[in-house]
Amino acid sequence: MNILDYLKDNILILDGGMGSFLQAKGLQPGERPEPWNISHPDVVTAIHRSYFDAGSNAVITNTFGACGLRYSAEELQKIAEAAVRNARTAAAESASPQPKWVGLDVGPCGKLLKPFGDLDFEAAVEAFAVFIRAGAAQKPDFIFIETMSDCYETKAAVLAAKENADLPIFASNAYSENGRLLTGADPAVMTAMLEGLGVSAMGMNCSLGPDALLPVAEQYLEKTSLPVIFKANAGLPRLENGQTVYDITPAAFAGYVEEAVRKGVRIVGGCCGTTPETIAAIAKRVRNLKPVTVNVQKQTVISSYSMALPFGAQPVLIGERINPTGKKRLKQAILDGDLSYLLSEAAGQEEKGVHAIDVNVGVPGIDEPAVLKRAVEEIQAVTNLPLQLDSSDPAALEAAMRIYNGKPLVNSVNGKQSSMDAVFPLIRKYGGVCVALTLDDGGIPMDARSRADIAAKIVREAEKYGIAKEDLVFDTLAMPVSASGEAANVALDALSLIRSELGCRTSLGVSNISFGLPSRGDINSAFFLRALDRGLSAAIINPYADDMMRAYYAYRALAGLDESCGDYIRYCEAHPKAANPAAGQPAKDAAQDAAANGSSPLQNAIVKGFRQQAGELAKELLRTLEPVDLINTEIIPALNRVGEGFEKGRIYLPQLLMSAEAATSAFDEVKAVMAARPLQKDAKKKCTVVVATVQGDIHDIGKNIAKLLLESYGFTVRDLGKDVPPETILEEVLRLKAPVAGLSALMTTTVPAMQQTIDLLKKEAPWCRVVTGGAVLTKDFADSIGSDCYAKDAMDTVRYAQTVDGEPA
Ligand code: B12
Secondary structure (H helix, E strand, C coil): CCHHHHHHHCCEECCCCCHHHHHHCCCCCCCCCCCHHHHCHHHHHHHHHHHHHHCCCEEECCCCCCCCCCCCHHHHHHHHHHHHHHHHHHHHHCCCCCCCEEEEEECCCCCCECCCCCECHHHHHHHHHHHHHHHHCCCCCEEEEEEECCHHHHHHHHHHHHHHCCCCEEEEECCCCCCCCCCCCCHHHHHHHHHHHCCCEEEEECCCCHHHHHHHHHHHHHHCCCCEEEEECCCCCEEECCEEECCCCHHHHHHHHHHHHHHCCCEEEECCCCCHHHHHHHHHHHCCCCCCCCCCCCCCEEECCCCEEECCCCCEEEECCCCCCCCHHHHHHHHHCCHHHHHHHHHHHHHHCCCEEEECCCCCCCCHHHHHHHHHHHHHHHCCCCEEEECCCHHHHHHHHHHCCCCCEEEEEECCHHHHHHHHHHHHHHCCEEEEECCECCECCCCHHHHHHHHHHHHHHHHHCCCCHHHEEEECCCCCCCCCCCHHHHHHHHHHHHHHHHCCEEEEEHHHHHCCCCCHHHHHHHHHHHHHHCCCCEEEECCCCHHHHHHHHHHHHHCCCCHHHHHHHHHHHHCCCCCCCCCCCCCCCHHHHHHHHCCCHHHHHHHHCCHHHHHHHHHHHCCCCCHHHHHHHHHHHHHHHHHHHHHCCCCCHHHHHHHHHHHHHHHHHHHHHHHCCCCCCCCCCCCEEEEEEECCCCCCHHHHHHHHHHHHCCCEEEECCCCECHHHHHHHHHHHCCCEEEEECCCHHHHHHHHHHHHHHHHHCCCCEEEEECCCCCHHHHHHCCCCEECCCHHHHHHHHHHHCCCCC
């Protein structure tokens, strides 16, 4: 029986942990498990068999780390052959009467994707593809993509599976305690993207125990009707006598699994720390349960890497500013390849309150697929708002949809057969909500009925591709009311017909309506209000147009969508009419942006993660500002703001990384200025200072500042980098007979490593004075771990090193 058919009426029981078994059989710490498929097939087969015997319906091959970044294609071929064979042999040998399947396991590739890491998206797809090709040839029953802690990497793996195999795809993510992936996605984000990509099942595994993952599973069950996977760890691992132990017993684990199944989960199993006993306990409790039918009303929803945006609850505002039509400066920026202008437009619109951003780079004479792809890559790195990918060129749409990190809004398809033939295959492959224009080969009908008929035709054609009507948003085309007095009524009536007859969401480019008329803002906002009142779901607008934003907030207040009119009041306070003659004018650059939120342009650029701009602004400021002052008054306060946002859960790791990069590019300018200067006047004495960020900690901006300042005062600095073990620091201090060592730690979790380093230095290199710094340290704490000096900033280090210099080594 096909595994998907089985899932319709049964709970599918997967296997439990593999790694700890292999270790018990002799797999060494740090040794890769995948080659054991070849070197120890009997061991691997026996583990699979023990799971089948315990009641698993499916086991996952021992190929978690098998990808092109770790193995050659030939090695992967051999691993895949042996791994699937071992699982099949186990299925054949097991006496269990259950139907049995084999899933090809695909784990994370071990690198973060660009722009947050250094792995190119296509390189990630290929790294997965090379293994999936080899694996698919061995004819497993399904592909199990698992333990993914990043939305983008999940997409890369799913695409690789879609393009290189014709098998059901199960996609499972690893959630942190805050209910999000490492890079910020929550279940709403993942369900939106994965449904769009057309996987067969989705859910969660690893990271936490079943108790902590239950709420995550519930969120899946609220968002998707696809089978949900629940494959938790046996609790949080802890170390006991050098052994990793897990606290949740098989019986307790199975209790949580039963609860999950009763809520609607269909695919269960265990991850780290679970054993055949766990699976046997699960089988006992859920084998005979009938799957609970979860009837989730399919939503129209788009997403970014960390935010899902449903249509329907509130009108969606789509910022129109990144569209070169009629915008000379943007056109020029696109022709010049000046993406920083596009980035500031994106950030500006976000600040003005749009919910999604349109990206259109259609300027004649450019390579539109390449430019749109680059623009989307850059913009999605600095905003977490979902994007509307906007082009009339299907090749450009495809280039952008492929690398988009989430489920995009795609603008647009229309009722012409040629348009649907070109765009629907893209939606089918990459996922997305498609804006559909109610025009066809006959042009734009001048009556509402005909426009609604075109919409119905588009829905029927989309169905042929398996695209649900919820993934279509109809634009009923606002034509200039100056040309036809009925233009507004026709668009609005069509909108109502589509809503009532097809149950579809709608979108309008509102400002077309006023073309050719004076005081266009008045017409636009009046039309916008009429459309909102008819149930318009989304509008493409200029968020700097005060009258439109005012109309939007007024509508929400009047429609009962703004409790106590709070948003309306806040908007009006922030945009007083009389005092704001420039309302309606877009902010021109980061300076205006920054002034609006009370910080400096450089701080703003760092907070937003604009690398290029941060470098340029720092260079400019350094003409008048001392490097140290720039660090203290610009870079550090900006990073503190970012850190605060991170701590409060307002921003996620990717943004933290982008800000760190922007800070580094500002810091590079500081370095360039310092390097060009003669040494400080009192820089005669020069002893050697060894500096390092301690083991387990990769924060190095503060340490690099300390190093730079020390060097500028004439010290010789040996920089050991970040994540440095105590032994390495000691070795270098001994080798150089260094009188001073500077240690940095920025996390509470890495302060113990600082203590270990100090203890080691005190014991083996007692002459060496240790100066410590880093955001989480305090003087009291530094004293308590035996630090000779606590440096609250880099200048403190210099002062201290000056006093130490010359002491006997
Ligand atoms: C930038 C940043 C990052 C960047 C680091 C990039 C890089 N190359 O350094 C990235 C994105 C990689 C990052 C990753 C993480 N980060 Co971080 N990060 C920050 C952030 C926002 C700023 C740090 C910074 O550079 N500040 C500016 C510098 C100049 O300040 P400073 O280091 O304090 O340095 C000054 C002094 O302390 C002193 N000094 C510092 N070092 C030294 C050394 C010597 C020898 C001397 C003498 C003086 C000295 O002089 C410096 C100049 O005046 C902080 C928040 C914050 N406000 O600090 C969080 C923060 C440190 N990060 C945090 C976390 C949790 C993480 C992650 C675990 C996130 C994750 N889930 O993966 C990872 C850590 C991975 C790891 N194993 O280390 C937490 C730590 C929480 C805690 N209490 O333990 C913080 C506090 C954010 C928060 N509020 O939650 N992070």
